[in-house]
Amino acid sequence: MGKILMKGNEAIARAAMLGGLEAFFGYPITPQNEVPEYLSRYLLEEGKVFVQAESEVAAINMVYGAAAAGFRTMTSSSSPGIALKQEGITYLCGSELPCVISSVMRGGPGLGSIQPSQSDYNQATRGGGNGDYHVIVFGPETIQETIDILKEAFDIADYYRNPVMVLVDGLIGQMMESVDLTKPVKKRFLPEKDYAANGTKNHPGERHIINSLYLESNELEHHNLSLKKKYDLATANETRVELINMNDPDYVIVAFGTMARVCRSAIEKLAEKNIRVGMIRPISLWPFPSSVFETMDAPHLKGILCVEMNLGMMLTDVLVANNGRHSVGFFGRAGGVVPDPDEVVDAILHFNERVVK
């Protein structure tokens, strides 16, 4: 089919359908409205399920229901809406149910703004729900990468029986880029959904119960440990990172999503000033690519600069992964401000003023 020009949010919707989406439950919130709008036409045209719920809380619980019945299901929202979904997300994790969540970040906290931001990094990677759980989170940089990840997201969710979140920001959601919808997806062995609550007539002799309640603490600990096994497996298999310009750099930038794109331009500008800057671009935000910080071969490295569209969240993961090896600096803009390349260049040039003690 070749390349077509597509808006980010619509690409998210189409990619989800290509990924096998069967039931979508959403709610209006800027800057992701085109996702439900697109699906409200094309999903129904394919005879699949689309419901605009009465709230983001209701939508995630509808996802929980569809997933409990064994269907490929998804919701989409933005920052405050994702905040409302946190309880539902931890129920999905606790009941080991797969689903895909698309989050299009906007400025916060509170009502915040509708401009692009990365200030939900902690919300996504630490989670706002209760209990020991993780959501597998990807932070794509381009609409193409968003499409490729979304087409695979349902397989990953089904494989781990856990929610998968694709975390972009309003800029990626709202801009248009030329994309190829036909790139092949990695094949995975996916077990049967033999847990689904779809009526004992489909599995005579045994009742299927989808539940996250374990009143007996040893039982719940056992359950937590089995969830942890899954999360360790995901850490081993689903960690994704891109390394750019990393042979013998003077500095290394760590940035994801839209911020990484801005930093690519900054790296070119710095090269013109004979300052060699590499970049570690996490694609999976959880699991965070910590190992590249250990294996990095950078004998002349002056420092690592974490660059985000928030006031320092991925910074924590960078500090932990760096483990004191190199000095770490931070540069970030908040509130929906997207820094331009020169600001990043300036931050590198004045790295010492930005070092985090």
Add this chain to the structure above:
Amino acid sequence: MEVKYKKTKGLTDSPLSYCPGCTHGIIHKLVAEVLEELGVLGESIVIASVGCSVFSYRFFNCDAVQSAHGRACAVATGIKRNLPDHVVFTYQGDGDLASIGIAETIHAANRGENITVIFVNNAIYGMTGGQMAPTSLIGQKTTTSPMGRMAEVHGSPLHISEIFSQIDRVAYLERVSVFNPRQVRNAKNAIRKAFTYQVEKRGFTMVEVLSSCPVNWGMTPVDSLKWIEEKMVPVFPLKVFKDKGVENNV
């Protein structure tokens, strides 16, 4: 000898977790009997809510999904939309449905989701130890209205069935009780009709059942049934609020 009455196959063998004399047990029995009689246990899915009936997924002899507090009707929507020929029902108390979950419930009704809601109204939060519920009566003493519910401070009892009767896509809606054998038989008829309408794809059906809470009301099981009859029924009259089946025939 002929068996006139025995335990229904619609219930599992797990002993019920309810307090002695709590009429949750009777309501469970009626729902289970109806599902057995309609022959739909194999395609039934109960959405267990959060409250005393949180363990209903152990008691109904069909597949079950335990939902977050208040969200049962949203979960049911997510299931029924994908399994339109299955029998999907929620079993919710007044805290779950009339308080935290009223938005999900009223919108499921408004969308006309083809599900059945069993709404057990015992005017109190039972599982958590007797707090005031939206349906607690004026003057009713609870652990969070220790001097009795006062309208000017705590608002008045919430009339769910009356409210839901205004919603177009509701196909069948009745308030019943179980405080004596006649009421139990009538309640079963209402529950049978609700599930029958679901099977016939008529839309949203709900049966509100006035139920007891001996322990938290501080009464014997028998006295608590009298309290329903003498105190609750005047505030929550027992009647059919909506019956699209009849309206169409008329």
Add this chain to the structure above:
Amino acid sequence: MPIKGYLTFESEKCKGCGLCVAFCPVKILYLDKNTLNQQGYPIVKITDPDKCIGCASCALMCPDSIITVEVKN
């Protein structure tokens, strides 16, 4: 010939709530304080089985479905 009823109780699951006792129209059921089941509840018993008319009101009102009613004409 009037209908004759025969009751069987799953006494281990009885919670001694007394609803059956209260609604038996011929008043032949009682809770035996001296016979407790494993759960520690006084279980329901019959005073005079011959008077049972098989109406099943007891079984209808039993929240725990422990009563089976059989009838013979």
